[in-house]
Amino acid sequence: MIYKKHPKAVKNAPKKKSQKIVSVLRGFRDILPEESYAWNYIRETTRSILSDYGYGYIETPIVEYTSLYKRTTGEHTDIVSKEMFTFDDMSGDSVSLRPEFTPGVARAYIEKGMINRTQPVKLFTFGPVFRYDRPQAGRFRQFHQLNIEILGDASPCSDAEIIFLSYLLCKKFGIDPNIQVNSLGSVESREEYIKILKEYYKPKRRLLCDECKTRLNKNPLRLLDCKEQTCKDITIEVPQLIDYLDEESKQHFVKVLEHLDEAQVPYELNPYIVRGLDYYNRTAFEIYVTKPVVDDQEESKSDNPQQGAIGGGGRFDGLIEMIGGRATSAVGMAFGIERVIEASEKLKAKNAKNEKIDVFLARLGEGVTKHALPLFERLRDAGISVRANFSKDGLKQQLEIADKIGVVYTVILGQKELLDGTIIIRDMENGIQEVVDLSKIEEELKKRLKR
Numbered sequence: 254m255i256y257k258k259h260p261k262a263v264k265n266a267p268k269k270k271s272q273k274i275v276s277v278l279r280g281f282r283d284i285l286p287e288e289s290y291a292w293n294y295i296r297e298t299t300r301s302i303l304s305d306y307g308y309g310y311i312e313t314p315i316v317e318y319t320s321l322y323k324r325t326t327g328e329h330t331d332i333v334s335k336e337m338f339t340f341d342d343m344s345g346d347s348v349s350l351r352p353e354f355t356p357g358v359a360r361a362y363i364e365k366g367m368i369n370r371t372q373p374v375k376l377f378t379f380g381p382v383f384r385y386d387r388p389q390a391g392r393f394r395q396f397h398q399l400n401i402e403i404l405g406d407a408s409p410c411s412d413a414e415i416i417f418l419s420y421l422l423c424k425k426f427g428i429d430p431n432i433q434v435n436s437l438g439s440v441e442s443r444e445e446y447i448k449i450l451k452e453y454y455k456p457k458r459r460l461l462c463d464e465c466k467t468r469l470n471k472n473p474l475r476l477l478d479c480k481e482q483t484c485k486d487i488t489i490e491v492p493q494l495i496d497y498l499d500e501e502s503k504q505h506f507v508k509v510l511e512h513l514d515e516a517q518v519p520y521e522l523n524p525y526i527v528r529g530l531d532y533y534n535r536t537a538f539e540i541y542v543t544k545p546v547v548d549d550q551e552e553s554k555s556d557n558p559q560q561g562a563i564g565g566g567g568r569f570d571g572l573i574e575m576i577g578g579r580a581t582s583a584v585g586m587a588f589g590i591e592r593v594i595e596a597s598e599k600l601k602a603k604n605a606k607n608e609k610i611d612v613f614l615a616r617l618g619e620g621v622t623k624h625a626l627p628l629f630e631r632l633r634d635a636g637i638s639v640r641a642n643f644s645k646d647g648l649k650q651q652l653e654i655a656d657k658i659g660v661v662y663t664v665i666l667g668q669k670e671l672l673d674g675t676i677i678i679r680d681m682e683n684g685i686q687e688v689v690d691l692s693k694i695e696e697e698l699k700k701r702l703k704r
């Protein structure tokens with residue numbers, strides 16, 4: 254059958270010359286191989302420590318029903334009201350790219366009947382999250398989080414464990430963290446406090462920034478961590494949440510702090526940590542580094558460290574019930590991976606330090622190439638770090654590449670040597686070449702590399 258191009262298709266086909274490069278979306282970025290050492294280190298360190306502590310790795314879908322986030326994160330929070338990537342799918346359902354992990358993990362806990370497992374269920378996950386915020390240094394529209402959760406435990410020991418693990422991981426990442434903790438009390442005591450907050454701010458309403466004027470009705474707790482100077486000046490004398498805590502939350506908070514003291518985790522009390530999401534109760538914490546991570550002018554002027562947090566978390570005892578599960582106490586945290594890397598000289602050094610490669614495998618002459626791949630695998634299997642470039646045939650070109658990589662030896666597999674069962678080892682420093690037995694190449698290299 255002969256296909257004819259539709260006349261319009263030809264007419265509309267873009268001219269080759271004028272094809273523009275399609276760029277990456279604003280606030281999104283590629284992670285290149287040379288950046289991957291830090292990422293791999295974080296993943297491996299996290300996996301090793303968290304599995305020792307009994308946490309299982311979970312992956313949840315990137316897309317969930319929008320209602321999941323509306324019901325948990327909260328309809329009036331910045332994340333849900335302004336920052337979600339929301340669209341209708343082909344069947345007309347409103348779905349969203351996950352703006353955080355906790356609601357998805359909680360949904361999986363309910364749907365997969367994890368309540369029937371031995372409690373608590375400890376989980377961790379890692380991956381991209383999406384928020385349509387104004388991009389700037391340290392703030393992306395797609396970024397990555399490491400998320401750690403303990404589901405099914407009300408004990409203050411679990412709050413302390415999550416904070417302790419956050420501290421431990423920071424140390425492993427080469428970060429000296431500044432952990433700021435607060436208690437938000439029970440939902441009921443918070444409602445009481447919110448009334449007092451509203452009464453406090455109402456007479457000063459006209460002095461508040463536009464956003465806080467809206468927050469006053471919709472999410473008044475967020476007034477406490479507004480970074481506008483006028484709002485901060487007003488907030489200085491605000492009644493403190495801690496003075497309105499219910500007795501049980503007070504006791505819980507004291508115990509969390511005792512556990513932290515016992516585990517020698519340094520922390521600061523900060524009554525302005527509110528976390529901004531609807532589902533938190535009792536413990537709330539954020540993690541900062543001394544060096545500001547975000548150097549946005551507007552924010553560096555401000556001493557409110559909200560934007561510079563590398564991580565944060567807290568207790569969310571009501572969340573699972575909010576989406577139809579049985580009442581389940583839970584606590585968790587999330588690190589922002591891009592900010593963790595930016596804050597850590599240790600992690601950045603991992604990226605800067607090039608991998609050390611010992612050997613380059615070069616080929617010379619026709620019919621040799623097919624023997625190169627099995628030989629490459631033999632060397633790799635023997636624990637020798639090796640590189641090759643199978644798209645270049647000329648020996649000069651291959652030696653130039655070997656030089657660029659900075660290998661110690663190049664092994665040259667030639668036609669003649671192959672017939673003799675031998676191979677050449679070239680010392681890249683002085684150019685001296687030696688012919689050795691091909692069957693013993695691994696030992697010969699290891700001897701020279703002093704392995």
Ligand code: AMP
Pocket residue numbers: 353384386391392393394396397398562563564565566587588589590591592593
């Ligand atoms: P949150 O869920 O808002 O508490 O965020 C947890 C962590 O994710 C923060 O402490 C930041 O490290 C990181 N984070 C949040 N928003 C962004 C963003 N837009 N870009 C990069 N990292 C972010």
